[in-house]
Structure formats: structure tokens, C-alpha cells
Amino acid sequence: MRQRRGHLLLVLPLLVLTLFLVGCPKRPATTAASAPPPTAPAPAAPAPGAVAPAPGRAPASASASASAPAAAAPAPAAAAPARPAAATPPRPSEFSESPNLKDIHFDFDKYDIRPGDATILDANGAWLKQAASNLVLIEGHADERGTNEYNLALGERRAKATMNYLVSQGIQASRMTIISYGEERPACTDKNESCWSKNRRAHFLVKAR
Amino acid sequence: MREAGALLALVAAVLGVVMGGVLSSPPPARSQAPDVLLNVMASGAKRLNIFIPDFTVVAGTDTGGLAKRVPEVTSADLKFSALFSVVSDPTPLPAADVEALRQRWAGAAAAGAHAALHGLLSLGGGRATAEMRLYDLTSPELRVIASKKIEMPVAEARRLAHKIADEVVFQFTGEPGIADTKIAYLAVRPGVKELSLMDYDGAGPAPLTANRSINLSPSWSPDGRSVAFTSYMGGYPYLYRLFAFERRPVQLLAGYLGINTSPAWSPDGRSVALTLSKDGNPEIYLLTVATGAFRRLTTHSGIDTEPSWSPTGREIAFTSDRAGTAQIFIMDAEGANVRRLTSGGFNTQPRWSPKGDTIVYTSRRGNHDLWAVSPDGSNVRQLTAGPGDNENASWAPNGRHLAFHGSRLRGWRIFTMLADGSEQQAAPTQGGEATSPAWSPRLP
Structure with missing residues (x-):
């Protein structure tokens, strides 16, 4: 938690600055009226790091916090959309595979933990207890059936259900971060149930604290 | 002014579902519908035959071959509209010779054409001006129904052609066509989905993002300037907004822990409805953009x-x-009065028609197919029936066409069809798989 707050202190000024740079009046005087006809798209968007504030974990009272950066920002940013400000969880790319944490799997369109998978989670939890210096990223995945947006929600529910189970086993919630990939990152790409069942999974990655 | 509304209503009655929702809003005051469509449709034809000879260059030098290229593109647009059949003619027209012109129109009329479109091109300084003239070949005097000048840079000859087509459709239906629109979509490579943009007919594909990440769920703002989308470019699935035709940085719209997905701009452009899981599970929120x-x-x-x-x-x-x-529900915009719309199977991706009378959705019954239902739950009908899966419908702004992605060819491709499921055809997206089409509004 202390570490998160440290992140927050770093991120806030950046966020305010970025809001100032990114935030724009509703009708930019230079382009709105004389914008060229949209036949040629603008060049591909620049790298996100350059333009987007590093957003992050919203505190429990997230909607209230949305006004924080705007309030702290200089006058021009008042018109800019306020953004949720918070500590940033580590990027997913900072986590790596662990041979000690096994995937669990789910029934089609379901996100409850099956008894056999609970056993796997118990073993994962036991390892996490003795490897207390590790943070965990729980990925929630869906098979390709269903539609992309719905599967993102389904993957989210699977990751959350997995995290809640580990919390009930005594693992601190503050050690865990979840991410849903929906159907976007299949482990197996054949179009049959054997493959789909492999894709309906929660997957674990770790990072030294 | 004549009884344009009544004429259009009669035409619509004859055309039936082909016209879709074109007429559910009153035609603009400047519209005066000619009786060409009326006569033709009364005779039982499904499409109007329009004669489109090559355009005539009246000033400047046509180094770009616009006299042929522009009417070709306009013809393709009119065929796509499913309101017209096109008869082309490469023979040069004597634009200045009134009597010779009359003979050509009379000949076309005798061959079955109901209308004619002729363009007079003035070229110079890198710009092209087309004076389009629309003739009613069913009237004894072969009268001019409409005449309009449209100017464009020569480099945007396709857009000039699209605007001519949209004007022709407007003259015959009271609502502009959708040829001057674009489709945002996802260009799919292994592990990467880049947001991309093409003309509605597949021409001019170009990337909108180049972040080598997974980008999802493009949704146009109603002013046609920006696209909201979910991206993993920062690691987590946050919601962003990019400006499709301006050199402006990508804006973060929502970056909460959990998912920030499934954006939908409100019709007034002030808000984005989206899904956040920040309060524990995926719920729908309303973001006031300002x-x-x-x-x-x-x-x-x-x-x-x-x-x-x-x-x-x-x-x-x-x-x-x-x-x-998974089922489709409807609530009011404040979140109250939730009612269930669909039953049976597994139903997702509701897409409310711009005319308001239809909701298209994706139904999984074995494979995925597109279905339609009225907002009161009546009139359930199937729009696609394989092969493979057909998902992710997006309405054209006139409510007559839909884009969607399907797996009937190799991999995912983008297709279009009429709102009743007819006229299904692949959009010629280039270079690999393409999904998640988002049809733009009419562009400024």
C-alpha cells in the first residue's frame, strides 16, 4: 500500500500535466470549421506512453475521485475531461510465468469455481502463502464462442471469482491484480470443445514485490 | 411544393422492405420527389434503371481520367444502395448539342432506362467541379429533376463520386445515401488487432492505431470525428478516444481497475455508455465526456x-x-424500468437501428447469427443463416444497411447486407482478417 501511494505521488503531477496537454476544448478553433474533408485518415496514433496518462487502480470511491485531477489542474484543464486518478498496478508485462501456479478452468458461460479446480486453487494458495514476496496477476479468459465484449465481462468474472477464492484462503487482496483478456488470447486455437475448454481459464503470473 | 411525402409513402409501400426505414422520418423540406420511382415501382420493378454515360469534360484537361472513374464509382454506389440498376455507356456525349443530348436520352428511355445522370466536369488547379444533372426519362419532355454542383480536390475523386451518388439517392428518396461514409474496423494479425479505417465500399484502407496491441470495440461519436475504443496498449483494457481525421493525441476516457469496455456514444454526443467492473462486477455506466x-x-x-x-x-x-x-434487456437512460427483450438461446450485441424500429442482435444457436426484433419484443426474425458465424452488426446511418463480421470465407471478414438480410456481400478489406465493423455517421 505504501508503495502504491508512492506511485500516486509520482503519477498525479504527470496526470495533471497530461490533462493540460491532452485536454482540449470541445471545438478547437483551428480545426472545427476548416477541417479538411475526411478522406485521408490522420496518421496512426502515436505511442500511448507519449499521450495517455498512466491511469490506474481506482480507489473504492472511484467516482468521487474523478474530480481530483481537474480540481488540482490549472485553469485550462477545467474544461478537460477529468480522469480517474489512482495508484497504478504494475503493468502486466512485468509479471512472469510460475511453474508453481496451475491454471483452473470453467464451464461454458460460467464463472463459479468447480470442486476439482478448488483443489488446484488450494495448492496455488499454499504456495503463495510461503512465497509471500510475490505479487500475482490473475488473467481471466473465455473461449471464442460468445461475442468479444461479453467475453471480456466473462473473463473479468472468472478472474474475480478466482481472486475471491484465494482471498478466502487467506491470501491478501493487495497482493493480487486481475485482468480480463476475454477471448483475445486463446491458449488453443482449434474449433472444438477440447480446445475451448482449455481456453476457459484463469491463468496466474507472478512478480517479485 | 408537391405532395412529396405522400409520393414517397406510396413508393415505400410498393418497395416495402427494400426501402427499410428510409421514410419513417419526414423528408426534408427541400426534397421534392420526382414521380420516376413511383411509376417504376408501380410497374413492379424492384430497382430503378438509371442511365449513366461517361461524364463530359467542359473545362480543363482530364489527366486523371475522371470522366470515366467518377461515374464508375457513382454507379457502384447506386447499385449498392439496392434502389437502382445502372446502365453505363462509354460513348462520348455531345454536351453542348441540346438536340443530340435529347436523342441520347430518348434512346436510353426506349431501352428501358427510367432516369439518367450526366456530369459536366470542370478541372483545374488540382480541383474538380462536377455539375450533375438528373433526368426523368419517364416524363415526355425528359425533364431535368435536379442539378447541383459539387467541388472536390482531384485527389478525392472517389469522394466526389460518392457525394454525387448520395445526392441522387436524396432526390429519389428524400434522404441522402450513405456512399460518403466510412467503416472503422479491426485489422487482425496474430496477437494484434489494430483499429483501421476504410471507405464504406472497402477503398482506401488505412490504420488508425499502430500500437501492436489488442484494440477492440470501435464506436463513432455522432459528429463523425472521433472513435471510442478499448485498448490494451497501456497493459490493461482501458477506454480511449482517437480523432480519426485530425492530428490530435489519443485521449484516455476511462482507466479504472478491471474492464473499461463496450463504448456507445449517446445520440447527442455528450455521453458514452460503457462497461466498468470497478465496483465489483461488470456494470453499465454513463460517462459525461466534458x-x-x-x-x-x-x-x-x-x-x-x-x-x-x-x-x-x-x-x-x-x-x-x-x-x-446472456439475453438482451432494455432500460431507460437513467437505468430504471428494465425489461427483458429476448428469450431462448444466448443473445448478445444489441444494436438499435438509427430509425428506432429494430434491434439487431447476435444469437448463438450452434453457430452465431444475426437476428432482429422490434423494441416491443415482436417481429423476431433471422437475418443471416451461416455459413459459419455472423456477428457484431453495425448500422449504416440510414438504417437500410448493416455491416457485420463473419467466418464464411477463410478467417473473419467484414460483410454488408440490407436490413432484411438480403444482398449479403463481402467488403473487400485487404490484408488478412478483419472484424468489428463500426459504420460511421454521415461525415462532415
């Missing part, structure tokens, strides 16, 4: 996602698993 304020609309322990606005902005259709499986 202030950054979020307001929660749904409260249920299950999944609530995929909002789609009614064109009035008063209601939102969405997907929820609160009934055990």
Missing part, C-alpha cells in the same frame, strides 16, 4: 454490458446474464 463524471446505470450481481442507445437517447438496450444466460 466533465469526466461517471454515473452507474445498472445494479446487478451478474454481467451487464454491451449498451446500445435508442436514437432518441431515451433508452438503452444491453446484454445481461441476470436471467441465467
Whole structure:
């Protein structure tokens, strides 16, 4: 938690600055009226790091916090959309595979933990207890059936259900971060149930604290 | 002014479903519908035969071959509209010789054409001006129905052609066509989905993002300037907005822990409905873009996602698993008065028609196919029936066409069809798989 707050202190000024740079009046005087006809798209968007504030974990009272950066920002940013400000969880790319944490799997369109998978989670939890210096990223995945947006929600529910189970086993919630990939990152790409069942999974990655 | 509305209504009655919702809003005051369509449709034809000879260059030098290229593109647009059959003619027209012109129109009329489109091109300084003239070949005097000048840079000859086609459709239906629109979509490579843009007919594909990440769910702002989308470019699935035709940085719209997905701009352009899981499970929220304020609309322990606005902005259709499986529900825009719309199977991706009278959705019964239902739950009908899966419908702004992605060819491709499921055809997207089409509004 202390570490998160440290992140927050770093991120806030950046966020305010970025809001100032990114935030724009509703009708930019230079382009709105004389914008060229949209036949040629603008060049591909620049790298996100350059333009987007590093957003992050919203505190429990997230909607209230949305006004924080705007309030702290200089006058021009008042018109800019306020953004949720918070500590940033580590990027997913900072986590790596662990041979000690096994995937669990789910029934089609379901996100409850099956008894056999609970056993796997118990073993994962036991390892996490003795490897207390590790943070965990729980990925929630869906098979390709269903539609992309719905599967993102389904993957989210699977990751959350997995995290809640580990919390009930005594693992601190503050050690865990979840991410849903929906159907976007299949482990197996054949179009049959054997493959789909492999894709309906929660997957674990770790990072030294 | 003549009884344009009554004429159009009669035409619509004859054309039936082909006309779709074109006439559910009153035609603009400047519209005066000619009786060409009326005569033709009364005789039982499904399409109007329009004669389109090559355009005539009246000033400047046509180094770009526009006299042929522009009417070709306009012809393709009119065929796509499913309101016209086109007869082309490469023989040069004697534009200055009134009597010779008359003879050509009379000949076309005798061969079955109901209307003729002729363009007079003035070229110079890198610009092209087309004076388009539309003739009613069913009138004894072969009268001119409409005449209009449209100017464009020569480099945008295709857009000039699209605008001519949209004007022709306007003259015959009271509502402009959709040829001057674009489709945002996802260009798919292994592990990467880049947001891309093409003309509605597949021409001019170009990337909108180049972040080598997974980008999802493009949704156009109603002013046609920006696209909201979910991206993993920062690691987590946050919601962003990019400006499609301007050199402006990508804006972060929502970056909460959990998912920030499934954006849908409100019809007034002020808000974005989206799905956030920050309060524990996927719920639909309303983001006021100018202030950054979020307001929660749904409260249920299950999944609530995929909002789609009614064109009035008063209601939102969405997907929820609160009934055990995924089904479509409707609530009012404040989140109250939730009612269930679909039953049976597994139904997702509601897409409310711009005319308000139809909601298209994706239904899984074995494969996925597109279905349609009226907002009161009546008139359930199947629009696609394989092969493979057909998903992710997006309405053209006139409510007559739909784009969607399907797996009937190798991999995912983008297809278009009429709102009744007819005229299904592949959009010529280039270079690999393409998914998640988002049809733009009419562009400024």
C-alpha cells in the first residue's frame, strides 16, 4: 500500500500535466470549421506512453475521485475531461510465468469455481502463502464462442471469482491484480470443445514485490 | 411544393422492405420527389434503371481520367444502395448539342432506362467541379429533376463520386445515401488487432492505431470525428478516444481497475455508455465526456454490458446474464424500468437501428447469427443463416444497411447486407482478417 501511494505521488503531477496537454476544448478553433474533408485518415496514433496518462487502480470511491485531477489542474484543464486518478498496478508485462501456479478452468458461460479446480486453487494458495514476496496477476479468459465484449465481462468474472477464492484462503487482496483478456488470447486455437475448454481459464503470473 | 411525402409513402409501400426505414422520418423540406420511382415501382420493378454515360469534360484537361472513374464509382454506389440498376455507356456525349443530348436520352428511355445522370466536369488547379444533372426519362419532355454542383480536390475523386451518388439517392428518396461514409474496423494479425479505417465500399484502407496491441470495440461519436475504443496498449483494457481525421493525441476516457469496455456514444454526443467492473462486477455506466463524471446505470450481481442507445437517447438496450444466460434487456437512460427483450438461446450485441424500429442482435444457436426484433419484443426474425458465424452488426446511418463480421470465407471478414438480410456481400478489406465493423455517421 505504501508503495502504491508512492506511485500516486509520482503519477498525479504527470496526470495533471497530461490533462493540460491532452485536454482540449470541445471545438478547437483551428480545426472545427476548416477541417479538411475526411478522406485521408490522420496518421496512426502515436505511442500511448507519449499521450495517455498512466491511469490506474481506482480507489473504492472511484467516482468521487474523478474530480481530483481537474480540481488540482490549472485553469485550462477545467474544461478537460477529468480522469480517474489512482495508484497504478504494475503493468502486466512485468509479471512472469510460475511453474508453481496451475491454471483452473470453467464451464461454458460460467464463472463459479468447480470442486476439482478448488483443489488446484488450494495448492496455488499454499504456495503463495510461503512465497509471500510475490505479487500475482490473475488473467481471466473465455473461449471464442460468445461475442468479444461479453467475453471480456466473462473473463473479468472468472478472474474475480478466482481472486475471491484465494482471498478466502487467506491470501491478501493487495497482493493480487486481475485482468480480463476475454477471448483475445486463446491458449488453443482449434474449433472444438477440447480446445475451448482449455481456453476457459484463469491463468496466474507472478512478480517479485 | 408537391405532395412529396405522400409520393414517397406510396413508393415505400410498393418497395416495402427494400426501402427499410428510409421514410419513417419526414423528408426534408427541400426534397421534392420526382414521380420516376413511383411509376417504376408501380410497374413492379424492384430497382430503378438509371442511365449513366461517361461524364463530359467542359473545362480543363482530364489527366486523371475522371470522366470515366467518377461515374464508375457513382454507379457502384447506386447499385449498392439496392434502389437502382445502372446502365453505363462509354460513348462520348455531345454536351453542348441540346438536340443530340435529347436523342441520347430518348434512346436510353426506349431501352428501358427510367432516369439518367450526366456530369459536366470542370478541372483545374488540382480541383474538380462536377455539375450533375438528373433526368426523368419517364416524363415526355425528359425533364431535368435536379442539378447541383459539387467541388472536390482531384485527389478525392472517389469522394466526389460518392457525394454525387448520395445526392441522387436524396432526390429519389428524400434522404441522402450513405456512399460518403466510412467503416472503422479491426485489422487482425496474430496477437494484434489494430483499429483501421476504410471507405464504406472497402477503398482506401488505412490504420488508425499502430500500437501492436489488442484494440477492440470501435464506436463513432455522432459528429463523425472521433472513435471510442478499448485498448490494451497501456497493459490493461482501458477506454480511449482517437480523432480519426485530425492530428490530435489519443485521449484516455476511462482507466479504472478491471474492464473499461463496450463504448456507445449517446445520440447527442455528450455521453458514452460503457462497461466498468470497478465496483465489483461488470456494470453499465454513463460517462459525461466534458466533465469526466461517471454515473452507474445498472445494479446487478451478474454481467451487464454491451449498451446500445435508442436514437432518441431515451433508452438503452444491453446484454445481461441476470436471467441465467446472456439475453438482451432494455432500460431507460437513467437505468430504471428494465425489461427483458429476448428469450431462448444466448443473445448478445444489441444494436438499435438509427430509425428506432429494430434491434439487431447476435444469437448463438450452434453457430452465431444475426437476428432482429422490434423494441416491443415482436417481429423476431433471422437475418443471416451461416455459413459459419455472423456477428457484431453495425448500422449504416440510414438504417437500410448493416455491416457485420463473419467466418464464411477463410478467417473473419467484414460483410454488408440490407436490413432484411438480403444482398449479403463481402467488403473487400485487404490484408488478412478483419472484424468489428463500426459504420460511421454521415461525415462532415
